[in-house]
Amino acid sequence: MAYELPSLPYDYTALEPAISQSTLEFHHDKHHAAYVSKYNDAVKGTDLDSKPLEEVIKAIAGDASQAGLFNNAAQAWNHTFYWHCMKPNGGGTPTGELAQKIEADFGSFELFVEAFKNAGATQFGSGWAWLVLDGDTLKVTKTLNADNPLTSDQVPLLTMDVWEHAYYLDYQNKRPAYIDDFLGKLVNWNFVAENLAAA
Numbered sequence: 487m488a489y490e491l492p493s494l495p496y497d498y499t500a501l502e503p504a505i506s507q508s509t510l511e512f513h514h515d516k517h518h519a520a521y522v523s524k525y526n527d528a529v530k531g532t533d534l535d536s537k538p539l540e541e542v543i544k545a546i547a548g549d550a551s552q553a554g555l556f557n558n559a560a561q562a563w564n565h566t567f568y569w570h571c572m573k574p575n576g577g578g579t580p581t582g583e584l585a586q587k588i589e590a591d592f593g594s595f596e597l598f599v600e601a602f603k604n605a606g607a608t609q610f611g612s613g614w615a616w617l618v619l620d621g622d623t624l625k626v627t628k629t630l631n632a633d634n635p636l637t638s639d640q641v642p643l644l645t646m647d648v649w650e651h652a653y654y655l656d657y658q659n660k661r662p663a664y665i666d667d668f669l670g671k672l673v674n675w676n677f678v679a680e681n682l683a684a685a
């Protein structure tokens with residue numbers, strides 16, 4: 487049961503100028519596609535082949551003998567989730583239950599922003615910044631390389647890719663500028679609110 491590379495939920499030019507068509511073409515059609523393809527090759531013929539991606543990720547997390555399969559499974563999942571975390575004319579502030587929960591758990595939206603920017607900027611090397619629901623509490627976390635919060639029993643609500651391939655064509659070494667645009671112009675708060683409501 488091959489996992490199919492999902493299409494982007496918007497056009498390749500939809501996030502310009504914050505994220506260029508060229509970045510989305512390389513990031514989705516080359517990087518994400520490669521993770522999916524390598525995952526399918528690695529899972530084929532194993533007893534995990536019939537399982538959904540989330541279950542495979544949870545089943546083999548921390549198993550050093552399955553590191554290759556895990557990395558490609560998690561990167562396939564992370565990227566699909568990441569595309570939905572952005573939208574054209576995104577950014578701004580969340581509303582409703584999500585806004586109240588962020589205020590309650592971080593003190594204010596500004597303090598959440600500070601924590602999320604800090605997580606993205608201080609992830610040394612490649613990885614991801616996340617907003618997760620951990621038990622009943624919202625938390626900001628960061629993970630290295632392919633790791634994701636599903637393996638810590640946390641519910642991912644929002645993620646930002648901070649691998650260089652996510653921003654280098656548009657921002658070169660200026661990761662903080664990419665992070666500012668991600669929060670200010672790209673975040674799809676409706677998607678984040680849906681994830682919280684479903685958690």
Ligand code: MN3
Nearest residue numbers: 517647649652
């Ligand atoms: Mn990436």
